[in-house]
Amino acid sequence: MEHPKPSGRPSFRTLWREKKAVTITYILLRTSVVLVMLAQIFNRNFENVFLCVLTMGLFMMPSVLERKLDIDLPNTLEIIILLFIYAAEILGEIGAYYVTYPYWDTVLHTLNGFLCAAIGFSLLDILNRHSRARIHLSPLYLAIVAFCFSMTVGVVWEFFEFTMDQFFLLDMQKDSVVQSIGSVLLDPTGGNTPIALHNITDVIVVQGDGTQTALGLGGYLDIGLLDTMEDLFVNFIGALIFSIIGYLYVRSRGQGRFVKRFIPVANTPPVVLSDEQQTPEKEDDKT
Known part of the structure; x- marks a missing residue:
């Protein structure tokens, strides 16, 4: 017997009863975004107005995913997603x-690794427990896929930041000031020997028209490399943490209360197959 799919958006009364904490968080954050947007309109900062509109659109993504994929996001996970969006767009950018x-960016990238691993894990876990999928993956395999999915998202995001910096000079990959560098380009013989410079206190930039500008940053300006590697490293940590949580969740057959707070589940209950049902029937040999 097929289970009926949700016909539309749940009423406010239903949301208040089933997801009270999420609804309160959503209302507070959305109200804050509207107030920020009005202030940006008054200041004629239309770029930030666009960020506010984008943020309100992103706020609706969890509920859209729940309806489209017929899943239920745990309240804790949904609140974390809403806070993440607000922290990244409103607090971080505006x-x-x-x-x-x-360390604001570092914290968010760590959380991003955690959330992306949760998404990757859930997509496979729901499929893994569906009776019609005929796929039965081990807990370790699910954890590895979740980890790889999160790291892939992290790398793609760094590609995006690099592209924006190269074409629009947005400095999304934040620069760092370092006092020591080593480069083979400094080798006077043109060889492959890295030449190290230590105790760098300033860098003078000479432009095409001969203008010389001392940066006055107290060292050499690293163009985004350290920021990118730090972002990927903390994404690695976040993905690893959730992969371990997901592994324990599958091993315990979904019994852990703490883990359940981060694992989306299908609204349609999974049907447990018998050993005979899980084994595909062999076709009769045709003569």
């Missing part, structure tokens, strides 16, 4: 938290 708090 509030300039990325500049004010050096």
Whole structure:
């Protein structure tokens, strides 16, 4: 017997009863975004107005995914997603938290690795427990796929940041100031020997028209490399943490209360197959 799919968006009363914490968080964050957008309109900062509109659109993504994929996002996971979007777009970009708090970007990339691993894991886990899928993957395999999915998303995002920096000079891959460098380009013989420079206190930039500018940053300006590698490393940590959580979740057959807070589940209950049903029937040999 097929289970009926949800016919439309649930009512506010239903959301308040089943997802009270999520609804309160959503209302508070959305109200805050609207107030920020009004302030940006008053200041004629239309780029930030666009970010506010984008943020409100992203806020609706969890509920859209629930309806389209017929899944249920745990309240804890949904709240984390909403807070992540607000922290990245409103606080990070408009509030300039990325500049004010050096570790803001690091925390968000760690959380991004965790969330992307949760998405990758859930997609396979739901398929793995579906009676019609005929796929039965081990807990270790699910954890590895979740980890790889998260790292892939992290790499693609760094590709995007690099592209924006190269074509539009947006400095999405934030630069770093270092006091020591080593490069084979400094080898006077033109060989492959890296020449190291230490205790760098300033760098003078000479432009095409002969203008010389001392950067005054207290060292050499690294163009995005350290930021990119740090982002990928903390993404690695977040993905690894969730992969371990997901592995334990499957091993315990979904009994862990803590883990359930981060694992989306299908609204249609999975049908457990018997050993005979899980083994595909062999076709009769044709003579």
